[in-house]
Amino acid sequence: MANNGQVQDFVPISDLHPNTTHPRVAGVIIGKTDVKSFPDRKKIGLDRFTFGFTIKDSPDYFINVSSWGNDRYINGLSNSFSVGDCVIIENPLVATKDSEKDDRFCPSTPSFYRLMVSEAHSQLSICADIEIMNRLLPLLHLPVKDYRDFYSLGDIMANGQSLDGNVINILAAVRSVRPENIKYFTTADGRKGQRLEVKLFDDSVTSFPLVCWDREAIQLVQTLIPRETVLFISDARIGYDGFRNCMTATVNSKTIITVNPDFDPVVWLYFIDHTILLSSVESVSDVYTVSQLKLKAQENSEVFCGITYSFISRLDLDGSISKVIKSRCSKCRYQVNEESQSCSNTACPGVDHPLTVTTGFDLLVDVTDHTGTLQSCSLNGTVAEKTLGCSHNEFANLTEDERTAIKWKFLLERCKVYFKITPSSKSRSGMRCSVLECSLADPGEVKQNMSALGSSCSPVL
Incomplete structure (x- = not known):
């Protein structure tokens, strides 16, 4: 040769x-x-x-x-x-x-x-x-399709059975791959087959099944690292699973899977920031007071995660619904102009495509302990739904009294808050705080962890 x-x-x-x-x-x-x-x-x-x-x-x-x-x-x-x-x-x-x-x-x-x-x-x-x-x-x-032409998992769930049988592009992260769950079978005519289901997720859906039947596809997905790998899946077939009452995606002969796609940095950074890092709660163990995390943010230019046992001192749930639930462009995540039903970002990568939106909770909360207050922490999407115990659609149908009751379940109560701190030159504080998980704190757990912090918990005036 x-x-x-x-x-x-x-x-x-x-x-x-x-x-x-x-x-x-x-x-x-x-x-x-x-x-x-x-x-x-x-x-x-x-x-x-x-x-x-x-x-x-x-x-x-x-x-x-x-x-x-x-x-x-x-x-x-x-x-x-x-x-x-x-x-x-x-x-x-x-x-x-x-x-x-x-x-x-x-x-x-x-x-x-x-x-x-x-x-x-x-x-x-x-x-x-x-x-x-x-x-x-x-x-x-490099994806084989336009990187702006994709459905988020939230889009698929929102469209539901109307997408049944359609072939679409998907951008999502790998939540779990379990090779031990490969199912082998023999068809009626004696042909051997196999099936492996991979779980995907993004900032709108915590778990979504991707089904692989081909040995080649199974061999590829077995190499993927959960919670660290993003996939652009071109031409996946969407179906409705009546047994489990859920939507699924299936790899077929048209499908091309692009691992960790290289595309527009703005879209990529947003996806990593709001999907991969949001999945990292299981690995977070460092506990901080508010003053300690502020100090670390000033001294550290890197993103970091942690836990704080603090009171929720601001939680505006009983005002206008439009201030609690918002629609954002699925492509660039900018807020959608409700009147014109258009993306407010003039540089949106999906400007030449039909508008697709993701609707969900979009809250700013304050958390306070004896050392200070961390203001305007983002509590969004499925994290907010898990915290409040209802979907954004269910919340929109509640009465004002019911919304107020949910508010007072958390307001001025000690909570265990998993957070992510991101440096931000656009913020007055020089950082952005995103809530990864929030729940009412166990008193014994609070006492044990706050005692361990000891004298390092110096008040911030």
Whole structure:
């Protein structure tokens, strides 16, 4: 085989054409299906085997590849590489794709063509050239769809069964992956199969099932680190699970999963800030007084989390509903103008797309202990729902007296507050505080932890 380092020998995917002679293509595998078999119409009693995959060689171009052959060749070829590998394909057949059939069962690609790899005429090998790999591997983190065109999990839940059967894009984080929960089965015709369910979450939904049936998809998701991995899932099929009475997403032959996608920094930072860090309560153990956390925020430019046993000294629940529950743009999280039903952010990445909104609690609370007060702490979304014991829709239907009763359940009561402090040059205090979890505190737990803090609890005037 020719030297892999000779990049000029490779034909870019964007230049491929049926008239291209003996093409040589290098790309990174971004998607792959399992091997399937069908009865051979020409050779009665024998099966033909096939599988497909998708390769990418530039930010904007990728193409589907298929291969047909006997059991030995197809399974041997399929087992030789996985998603994330860089490969070199020599002398594939460049064929015009059937746009209706191919786009229905395969990932939608910008190319008018598809590649076919055969045992008689083609060769596929793993690329070992470092220079080529360094050029191709970053493409794994570029979504194959517009990064602004996605549904949040809250959008899916809000639309409910109206999305049943639709194929959509999803941006979410991995909550849990349990390889020991893979279920193996045998179909009525003797075919073996498997199923693994991954739990996703974002700032609007705490747990959402993603179902994987293909061995290739299961192999990919098993490598993901829960609570540290974000996924852009292109063309996931949405369905309604009547047994569990919930919506689900399923990986199918069109789906491309992009791990930790590389896109607009504003959207990325917001997602990390409001999703990944919101999931970190289980690992938070440091206890602070209000004065201690203020001091740490002044001395530390990094985000940090902690616990404070403080009184809720401001909780405005019995005023205007519009000040308690707000709608925000799903793309940039800016508040939606209720009158015009438009995003208030002129630089919103979804400006050219139909407006989709996420509605939920949007509160600012004050927490106070004997050392001082931490003002304007954000208490939003599902954290607020868990704290108050009702959804935002249920709260909107409560009477004023019922809302006031919820308010006084917490106001001036000692609470255990998990918080996240983020440096902010736009805030007068130089920081932003987000509540990660809040519940009425156990007196014994308060006494034990406050005693441990001891003399370090110096009052702040």
